[in-house]
Amino acid sequence: xxxxxxxxIEYFKSVAEMIERExxxxxxxxxxxxxxxxxxxxxxxxxxxxxKLNNELADEKDCGKISSTIGMTFLNAxxxxxxxxxxTGFLRGGKAVAQKSELTDQDLVEFWIxxxxxxxxxxxxxxxDKTMIDTLEPALIALQxxxxxxxNFTNAFNEAVIEAERGMKSTIELVSKxxxxxxxxxxxxxxxxxxxTSAYFILSAFLKFVKEL
Amino acid sequence: xxxxxxxxxxxxxxxxxxxxxxxxxxxKVLPENDRALVTARTTRExxxxxxxxxxxxxxxxxxxxxxxxxADGVAVGNIFASPPPAPILEVTKAxxxxxxxxxxxxxxxxxxxxxxxxxxxxxxxxxxxxMVLGNDDVASAPKEEKHRxxxxxxxxxxxxxxxxxxxxxxxxxxxxxxxxxxxxxxxSMGVGLTPCSLPQTGxxxxxxxxxxxxxxxGHHGEPGIRKAKLQKADIVADELVAAILxxxxxxxxxxxxxxxxxxxxxPRMELYIxxxxxxxxxxxxxxxxxxxxxxxxxxxxxxxxxxxxxxxxDGELKTMLDYPADCPMFVQK
Numbered sequence: 173x174x175x176x177x178x179x180x181i182e183y184f185k186s187v188a189e190m191i192e193r194e195x196x197x198x199x200x201x202x203x204x205x206x207x208x209x210x211x212x213x214x215x216x217x218x219x220x221x222x223x224k225l226n227n228e229l230a231d232e233k234d235c236g237k238i239s240s241t242i243g244m245t246f247l248n249a250x251x252x253x254x255x256x257x258x259x260t261g262f263l264r265g266g267k268a269v270a271q272k273s274e275l276t277d278q279d280l281v282e283f284w285i286x287x288x289x290x291x292x293x294x295x296x297x298x299x300x301d302k303t304m305i306d307t308l309e310p311a312l313i314a315l316q317x318x319x320x321x322x323x324n325f326t327n328a329f330n331e332a333v334i335e336a337e338r339g340m341k342s343t344i345e346l347v348s349k350x351x352x353x354x355x356x357x358x359x360x361x362x363x364x365x366x367x368x369t370s371a372y373f374i375l376s377a378f379l380k381f382v383k384e385l
Numbered sequence: 386x387x388x389x390x391x392x393x394x395x396x397x398x399x400x401x402x403x404x405x406x407x408x409x410x411x412x413k414v415l416p417e418n419d420r421a422l423v424t425a426r427t428t429r430e431x432x433x434x435x436x437x438x439x440x441x442x443x444x445x446x447x448x449x450x451x452x453x454x455x456a457d458g459v460a461v462g463n464i465f466a467s468p469p470p471a472p473i474l475e476v477t478k479a480x481x482x483x484x485x486x487x488x489x490x491x492x493x494x495x496x497x498x499x500x501x502x503x504x505x506x507x508x509x510x511x512x513x514x515x516m517v518l519g520n521d522d523v524a525s526a527p528k529e530e531k532h533r534x535x536x537x538x539x540x541x542x543x544x545x546x547x548x549x550x551x552x553x554x555x556x557x558x559x560x561x562x563x564x565x566x567x568x569x570x571x572x573s574m575g576v577g578l579t580p581c582s583l584p585q586t587g588x589x590x591x592x593x594x595x596x597x598x599x600x601x602x603g604h605h606g607e608p609g610i611r612k613a614k615l616q617k618a619d620i621v622a623d624e625l626v627a628a629i630l631x632x633x634x635x636x637x638x639x640x641x642x643x644x645x646x647x648x649x650x651x652p653r654m655e656l657y658i659x660x661x662x663x664x665x666x667x668x669x670x671x672x673x674x675x676x677x678x679x680x681x682x683x684x685x686x687x688x689x690x691x692x693x694x695x696x697x698x699d700g701e702l703k704t705m706l707d708y709p710a711d712c713p714m715f716v717q718k
């Protein structure tokens with residue numbers, strides 16, 4: 173498969189839409205674990221990104237630049253902890269597809285691997301800490317394994333999203349070890365992590381997008 | 386919850402606009418970034434820059450502490466969210482007078498990442514940066530994991546002492562050393578009575594029964610150690626002070642400063658009732674209160690409740706605490 177820069181932009185717009193739809197749900201999850209603003213923060217960030225996509229980036233052909241600009245836009249709009257995490261992900265992802273106007277299966281695999289590794293490097297959280305890494309780490313492993321075996325991005329990413337969902341749901345039973353919710357201790361059990369949830373939305377939106385192409 | 390606002394999307398912008406227009410002799414927005422504010426007064430060359438920052442919604446924290454004898458600049462985040470690196474970097478460049486800049490902020494994952502990224506960028510521009518993280522909240526992690534604790538009202542003492550040291554002409558290393566000493570000798574413990582609500586959601590940040598309180602409540606409505614039936618002020622003050630003294634034992638004859646900090650909607654009357662009991666406990670233990678602060682210093686929007694902070698003092702910290710300060714929301718003569 174091949175994804176053009178214009179299609180890449182459409183995907184990111186679909187994330188902005190999805191976050192807007194799920195904003196209240198993300199806040200609801202966060203009220204039980206943190207300060208109740210995860211949906212608001214994600215919405216502020218993705219609305220700023222959407223603005224960029226519709227203006228400065230509207231005719232951008234360089235997928236690397238699209239991704240890195242999204243990272244910096246998101247960061248400057250939100251700060252917070254998700255700002256640096258996603259910014260690092262999109263900057264690294266952008267580097268992996270620098271100066272490419274079309275993305276092949278191989279490019280997409282490299283983009284998402286770089287993206288997830290960027291988030292991991294910045295946050296230093298481990299799987300099991302009840303964070304977005306519980307979604308991203310299993311997706312990374314599944315993507316790497318299946319991309320090599322199947323040589324087909326959509327199939328591999330399908331597996332990655334299945335594992336991401338499993339990881340997201342695993343956070344329900346986990347005790348939070350990092351971030352503001354970690355002070356809850358055992359009281360954090362029983363609620364799905366909002367950061368793991370929004371990370372799942374970002375991945376699943378991409379799967380939906382490539383399947384509909 | 387009722388709020389006197391316009392569009393919830395622009396509450397921070399409109400607050401900043403109002404703030405700089407109310408206090409033009411004290412503070413101004415940098416043209417490079419509308420979340421980067423610095424003192425409107427001229428700072429002398431060779432003075433260490435003091436940069437504070439964090440999320441909005443804690444007013445007077447943090448912008449209220451930019452002024453003489455306190456901070457030189459502030460990076461302002463969204464409500465309860467760390468500012469991104471860009472405004473931190475712009476403030477750093479504006480307040481660096483050749484002697485470096487010290488960053489003072491609370492120990493939260495977001496702040497650590499954003500201030501850390503800004504410090505790296507500043508170093509690349511040849512500006513020396515020291516970072517001191519406030520982590521006075523006893524309730525936020527056990528003693529063995531003190532590095533995981535969050536910063537709450539006790540950050541005021543870090544700003545105050547570091548601001549004084551910088552104004553007295555101390556070098557970067559010493560300003561940072563004093564800020565660290567202040568933080569290491571500071572402990573806080575809070576109690577929440579009623580939640581706040583974010584302007585964007587309008588929903589309470591946590592739920593508490595009419596007759597309940599939450600011991601150890603965090604500064605952003607993060608749940609505390611336990612929910613309990615609301616007790617009389619003396620009993621609550623007793624529990625808060627006991628938790629602090631268990632964590633930081635004080636000997637007879639030692640000197641402290643005490644801060645009873647309101648979270649936003651708790652009347653001064655109640656804060657003074659809490660202080661009264663804290664003073665009594667300390668007096669009975671032979672601990673001398675050198676200075677007291679009672680009021681809303683670092684809030685959580687309209688949250689109800691308060692925290693008690695105790696800082697153990699030595700001669701140097703007393704000098705810094707006594708030093709005059711003149712900020713829009715903090716004046717000490």
